[in-house]
Amino acid sequence: SAQDIADGVRAHELDREHVFHSWQAQGPFTPMTILKAEGSYVWDGEGNKLLDLSSQLVNTNIGHQHPKVVAAIQEQAGKLCTIAPQHVNDARSEAARLIAELTPGDLNHVFFTNGGADAVEHAIRMARLHTGKHKVLAAYRSYHGGTQLAVNVTGDPRRFANDHSDSGVVHFMPAYGYRSYFASTTEAEETERALRHLEDMIVLEGASNIGALILESIPGTAGIYMPPAGYMAGVRELTRKYGIVFIADEVMAGFGRSGKWFSINHWDITPDLITFAKGVNSGYVPLGGVAISDAIFETFRDRAYPGGLTYSGHPLACAAAVATIEAMKEEGMVENSARLGEDIIGPALRAMAAKHPSVGDVRGAGCFWAVELVKNRETREPLAPYGGSSPEMNQVVGALKAEGILPFANFNRIHVVPALNISDEDLLTGLAALDKALDVADGFVEA
Numbered sequence: 001s002a003q004d005i006a007d008g009v010r011a012h013e014l015d016r017e018h019v020f021h022s023w024q025a026q027g028p029f030t031p032m033t034i035l036k037a038e039g040s041y042v043w044d045g046e047g048n049k050l051l052d053l054s055s056q057l058v059n060t061n062i063g064h065q066h067p068k069v070v071a072a073i074q075e076q077a078g079k080l081c082t083i084a085p086q087h088v089n090d091a092r093s094e095a096a097r098l099i100a101e102l103t104p105g106d107l108n109h110v111f112f113t114n115g116g117a118d119a120v121e122h123a124i125r126m127a128r129l130h131t132g133k134h135k136v137l138a139a140y141r142s143y144h145g146g147t148q149l150a151v152n153v154t155g156d157p158r159r160f161a162n163d164h165s166d167s168g169v170v171h172f173m174p175a176y177g178y179r180s181y182f183a184s185t186t187e188a189e190e191t192e193r194a195l196r197h198l199e200d201m202i203v204l205e206g207a208s209n210i211g212a213l214i215l216e217s218i219p220g221t222a223g224i225y226m227p228p229a230g231y232m233a234g235v236r237e238l239t240r241k242y243g244i245v246f247i248a249d250e251v252m253a254g255f256g257r258s259g260k261w262f263s264i265n266h267w268d269i270t271p272d273l274i275t276f277a278k279g280v281n282s283g284y285v286p287l288g289g290v291a292i293s294d295a296i297f298e299t300f301r302d303r304a305y306p307g308g309l310t311y312s313g314h315p316l317a318c319a320a321a322v323a324t325i326e327a328m329k330e331e332g333m334v335e336n337s338a339r340l341g342e343d344i345i346g347p348a349l350r351a352m353a354a355k356h357p358s359v360g361d362v363r364g365a366g367c368f369w370a371v372e373l374v375k376n377r378e379t380r381e382p383l384a385p386y387g388g389s390s391p392e393m394n395q396v397v398g399a400l401k402a403e404g405i406l407p408f409a410n411f412n413r414i415h416v417v418p419a420l421n422i423s424d425e426d427l428l429t430g431l432a433a434l435d436k437a438l439d440v441a442d443g444f445v446e447a
């Protein structure tokens with residue numbers, strides 16, 4: 001309505017005066033106002049309806065305003081909004097039970113945080129105390145969060161301004177077939193060489209110093225590059241061999257995103273710790289956490305865990321998690337995510353790759369896909385440089401927005417990351433818009 005739009009204009013003015021935004025130069029930034037959101041749609045400040053193919057920051061896995069989850073939050077708010085973390089709370093107990101049941105192997109204990117970054121901080125703290133070893137291995141081309149240690153394990157340019165030399169973090173080259181660091185020409189070669197590199201890193205850095213290895217089960221913001229067959233099993237083997245805690249970061253890849261409850265399930269591996277957030281309750285109330293193995297739990301059976309948060313296991317957040325997981329089960333959303341990837345997104349993106357010379361690579365699973373755009377298929381020169389945008393990419397994104405799509409873009413990539421319960425029809429509409437926007441990208445391909 002006109003009133004909503006007027007309210008949105010006022011909110012925008014106040015935002016520019018008083019709100020300090022994440023990752024932005026505050027001056028030239030012109031954020032989009034969202035007046036409302038429902039299912040896979042959002043309405044912008046002018047009242048335009050946009051199809052959300054980004055799931056915001058790849059977190060609204062069940063779409064916006066799912067009625068079962070909204071009702072559960074309202075019910076919990078009527079009963080008990082908050083309680084200190086040392087007490088027992090029914091929503092928290094049930095959320096922990098459900099998560100323990102869904103995670104693989106013996107990850108039977110859950111420490112709740114407020115989001116992904118603090119989950120990563122605590123996972124590393126647990127690993128260091130469990131092993132008595134300080135160093136952390138992490139991959140380049142990764143994202144693990146914005147707090148001090150989480151951004152230091154991160155392998156993306158957001159780390160650069162936050163690097164500090166005593167973080168104890170050492171980065172290794174990931175297995176990334178499309179831009180192989182190991183000159184691999186086959187998947188098997190990439191697995192073998194990336195694992196050899198990782199083992200060399202462990203030996204050269206000193207296994208006796210390395211307490212943790214953190215790796216996204218499928219790297220998300222860094223490009224949804226699927227680990228080649230055998231790689232994750234190899235990482236599990238190496239971490240076991242050298243007494244290193246293996247932390248699988250499932251903050252973005254978890255809760256059905258790639259067509260399994262956890263992406264690590266694609267490889268039948270049990271890490272020692274899993275970090276989660278985002279999809280656990282679709283972000284309706286801030287929540288994250290660490291799923292902990294029996295062995296690491298034992299370290300803290302008789303020894304106090306030196307860490308905690310006022311809002312650990314917040315009742316509103318946990319009630320939202322319980323309702324989200326139940327809705328996902330009742331409505332078969334994880335199965336649907338797998339089906340959408342196999343039957344619709346994968347085939348559509350492969351057809352686009354065949355048709356558009358600007359598409360260098362498409363890859364993904366479930367509702368977790370990346371389209372990597374290049375100026376030249378032979379040299380694989382990206383359409384925007386690592387760590388930056390480009391006028392060309394901005395035009396592609398602009399073309400998507402003009403088609404009524406809210407996209408997720410990062411450097412030279414467009415990610416197709418819709419809600420797991422998006423309708424087939426809406427998904428096809430979104431993919432058709434992408435197909436059209438790629439014509440714009442094709443215009444930048446070198447002759």
Ligand code: PLP
Pocket residue numbers: 057114115116117118120143144145146216220221249250251252253277278288
């Ligand atoms: N880990 C991964 C893999 C992520 O994708 C993110 C956020 O995008 C984080 C950690 C940080 O989570 P948060 O932003 O909730 O702190």
